[in-house]
Amino acid sequence: xxxxxxxxxxxxxxxxxxxxxxxxxxxxxxxxxxxxxxxxxxxxxxxxxxxxxxxxxxxxxxxxxxxxxxxxxxxxxxxxxxxxxxxxxxxxxxxxxxxxxxxxxxxxxxxxxxxxxxxxxxxxxxxxxxxxxxxxxxxxxxxxxxxxxxxxxxxxxxxxxxxxxxxxxxxxxxxxxxxxxxxxxxxxxx
Amino acid sequence: xxxxxxxxxxxxxxxxxxxxxxxxxxxxxxxxxxxxxxxxxxxxxxxxxxxxxxxxxxxxxxxxxxxxxxxxxxxxxxxxxxxxxxxxxxxxxxxxxxxxxxxxxxxxxxxxxxxxxxxxxxxxxxxxxxxxxxxxxxxxxxxxxxxxxxxxxxxxxxxxxxxxxxxxxxxxxxxxxxxxxxxxxxxxxx
Amino acid sequence: xxxxxxxxxxxxxxxxxxxxxxxxxxxxxxxxxxxxxxxxxxxxxxxxxxxxxxxxxxxxxxxxxxxxxxxxxxxxxxxxxxxxxxxxxxxxxxxxxxxxxxxxxxxxxxxxxxxxxxxxxxxxxxxxxxxxxxxxxxxxxxxxxxxxxxxxxxxxxxxxxxxxxxxxxxxxxxxxxxxxxxxxxxxxxx
Amino acid sequence: xxxxxxxxxxxxxxxxxxxxxxxxxxxxxxxxxxxxxxxxxxxxxxxxxxxxxxxxxxxxxxxxxxxxxxxxxxxxxxxxxxxxxxxxxxxxxxxxxxxxxxxxxxxxxxxxxxxxxxxxxxxxxxxxxxxxxxxxxxxxxxxxxxxxxxxxxxxxxxxxxxxxxxxxxxxxxxxxxxxxxxxxxxxxxx
DNA sequence: ACGGACGGGACGTCCCGTTTGT
DNA sequence: ACAAACGGGACGTCCCGTCCGT
Numbered sequence: 001x002x003x004x005x006x007x008x009x010x011x012x013x014x015x016x017x018x019x020x021x022x023x024x025x026x027x028x029x030x031x032x033x034x035x036x037x038x039x040x041x042x043x044x045x046x047x048x049x050x051x052x053x054x055x056x057x058x059x060x061x062x063x064x065x066x067x068x069x070x071x072x073x074x075x076x077x078x079x080x081x082x083x084x085x086x087x088x089x090x091x092x093x094x095x096x097x098x099x100x101x102x103x104x105x106x107x108x109x110x111x112x113x114x115x116x117x118x119x120x121x122x123x124x125x126x127x128x129x130x131x132x133x134x135x136x137x138x139x140x141x142x143x144x145x146x147x148x149x150x151x152x153x154x155x156x157x158x159x160x161x162x163x164x165x166x167x168x169x170x171x172x173x174x175x176x177x178x179x180x181x182x183x184x185x186x187x188x189x190x
Numbered sequence: 191x192x193x194x195x196x197x198x199x200x201x202x203x204x205x206x207x208x209x210x211x212x213x214x215x216x217x218x219x220x221x222x223x224x225x226x227x228x229x230x231x232x233x234x235x236x237x238x239x240x241x242x243x244x245x246x247x248x249x250x251x252x253x254x255x256x257x258x259x260x261x262x263x264x265x266x267x268x269x270x271x272x273x274x275x276x277x278x279x280x281x282x283x284x285x286x287x288x289x290x291x292x293x294x295x296x297x298x299x300x301x302x303x304x305x306x307x308x309x310x311x312x313x314x315x316x317x318x319x320x321x322x323x324x325x326x327x328x329x330x331x332x333x334x335x336x337x338x339x340x341x342x343x344x345x346x347x348x349x350x351x352x353x354x355x356x357x358x359x360x361x362x363x364x365x366x367x368x369x370x371x372x373x374x375x376x377x378x379x380x
Numbered sequence: 381x382x383x384x385x386x387x388x389x390x391x392x393x394x395x396x397x398x399x400x401x402x403x404x405x406x407x408x409x410x411x412x413x414x415x416x417x418x419x420x421x422x423x424x425x426x427x428x429x430x431x432x433x434x435x436x437x438x439x440x441x442x443x444x445x446x447x448x449x450x451x452x453x454x455x456x457x458x459x460x461x462x463x464x465x466x467x468x469x470x471x472x473x474x475x476x477x478x479x480x481x482x483x484x485x486x487x488x489x490x491x492x493x494x495x496x497x498x499x500x501x502x503x504x505x506x507x508x509x510x511x512x513x514x515x516x517x518x519x520x521x522x523x524x525x526x527x528x529x530x531x532x533x534x535x536x537x538x539x540x541x542x543x544x545x546x547x548x549x550x551x552x553x554x555x556x557x558x559x560x561x562x563x564x565x566x567x568x569x570x
Numbered sequence: 571x572x573x574x575x576x577x578x579x580x581x582x583x584x585x586x587x588x589x590x591x592x593x594x595x596x597x598x599x600x601x602x603x604x605x606x607x608x609x610x611x612x613x614x615x616x617x618x619x620x621x622x623x624x625x626x627x628x629x630x631x632x633x634x635x636x637x638x639x640x641x642x643x644x645x646x647x648x649x650x651x652x653x654x655x656x657x658x659x660x661x662x663x664x665x666x667x668x669x670x671x672x673x674x675x676x677x678x679x680x681x682x683x684x685x686x687x688x689x690x691x692x693x694x695x696x697x698x699x700x701x702x703x704x705x706x707x708x709x710x711x712x713x714x715x716x717x718x719x720x721x722x723x724x725x726x727x728x729x730x731x732x733x734x735x736x737x738x739x740x741x742x743x744x745x746x747x748x749x750x751x752x753x754x755x756x757x758x759x760x
Numbered sequence: 761a762c763g764g765a766c767g768g769g770a771c772g773t774c775c776c777g778t779t780t781g782t
Numbered sequence: 783a784c785a786a787a788c789g790g791g792a793c794g795t796c797c798c799g800t801c802c803g804t
Contacts, residue, residue: 024306025302025303026303076378076379076380077377077378078378078379081378119309119310119313120306120309120310123306123309123312123313139374141346141370141371141374142374142377142378144342144346144371144374145339145342145371145374145375145378146374146375146378148338148339148342149335149338149375149378152334152335152338156334180331181331181334181335182375182376182378182379184329184331184332184334184335184336185335185336185339185372185375185376186372186375186376187267187332188266188267188268188271188332188335188336188339188372189266189268189372190266
């Protein structure tokens, strides 16, 4: 019984999504995916005709963002974004993992290649947020600006949250940061 | 001189663009490109380190941006950025190359791999602008926001300029776009 | 098992040898070799890191030498070396492979590049033998000379054995050769 | 004036020989040669149809060895070799360059790749000496053994000469070393 | 004498996807 | 579910040798 867990496909999907997020689609090989899932290439191809097929099935940060934006019960775009950041914070940046994140940031900062990956991830999130806002009826330009502010806020919030020693929650810092950015944007004309 | 002028690179770029548009980026081999340009693979790789590079060559854009920001004789950050975009437009987006840019955009949009590369370029530009603004004494957060708005403006302006059929200049579109983005940012609270 | 047994490497070696003999080492491409073996370039490079490797694979010879020297139950250094050569002969030069060796030698002799590689191998063997002798308590200079004589004997023996038409065994030829070399060394003063 | 020295071919030959000695024929490119000669690839091909053509013209250590062996006025093979080593010492290892050699040896010893090159060079010298001896009428086997002893003597002498602090000449050390090696060879049977 | 673009072609790497056998 | 051999084919590197222009 159970010599092989029957959840191979699911494990493969998870592994693939992780790796795609970590280093991008085409810097991830099928063997990488299979290995992380504790399986082999053969098995991969038994479930997915193709490397691309594995993409349809996962759940990542951008999904959380999009769902939160869609579900937000508030009015102004900025507030919607703030709620989304809050959701992301609750899901991905619990206080417990703060220490881990601190070192992770240091590692990334020290490694140009990793910085690149990180930046790329940000791009995807920005696009996802902008789309989600447009779905809510926010005008195109406003959506894009709000998404951009949101992404920048996320980056800065992550910095602040990682380095903060008091117990501030990610969501709270994010909300404050967003306010500041918006104010800064308003001030660019003066 | 003039037997083997550097029209080879240009011919390669054109050929590549045509082929990418015709049958997609990764169904086009480097040899295909070289052949259509009447050259060989060797020559291709002499000019482009990489297959992707054929679409992203000549990246002195950030230099132009930084210089323009440093030299700007205006007051508000937004205006400084506007001047920088104007300079970039004059240098890199003359009316003559509009058609070329249109296909180039389409090709990039159709290919995740290339989109990634384009995004990376954008990140570099954003960072360069933010630094240049800080050099002028603009506060940190404001610099970052202004740079972000500038980068977004550049992207959108590029879209608009590529697709526009009337003779609008890049710089003019950029200035209008920046204004709109700033207004949009201000409106995110309402 | 038994559908794709590792006869592939052997087929590749044979094909390579044939072609090298027919038209020379560097007028033979890897693809030529693979094709004659009924395989493809991929398979070739799976088994041989290098085009040259197809002639120099499986280099455990020094291991055999060292073990034999350590285990030798005889007294004089020369006799120890003789036993080592005997062991090598039994392991690597069975009568069956004599013909193969003959062509292999011819091919190598005709190609400076390959000769170099062969020489390198010889150097490694000499050093290994010298060390193994020192381990037995043989004085430094004597060890080095004995190793040198041993290596030279191996080379010459290989020549003789490859070209001999009667059924002489490698080990016997080696022993005779060693004796002669030692005598020759003694005679260098007269 | 003499904007271009007229000895381009000679400079190319020298450069080529140096480089071939340093790192082997096919790890040396035509461009390397031209650069060391302060010229360009084009010029190289104007004088030599072919990379190989440049080989016919130089004078190296093995040439000195061969000449000295041919000219030796002595009787026993060992003595002939000794004279050859003496000639090499006079030509390549004057007392003045001892210090330089010491560091050179250290560098080589520390670098496996360089050790390999050095060893390779030794192979060539051995072959050259053996041939030269045979030319003198020395029997084949004796020639080869004597050459081998000579090469080993050269290596050891180089070690000793580099590290010696008193003023011993290369040739004297070489002669003593040779004697010792011959004695060691004789002792391998006891 | 020099500079340098160009063609040609081998080499070696990598990865996808298939197939056979367990 | 695994293991491993195989085919196929693009990519990028390297270097030789030719050819034009100054």
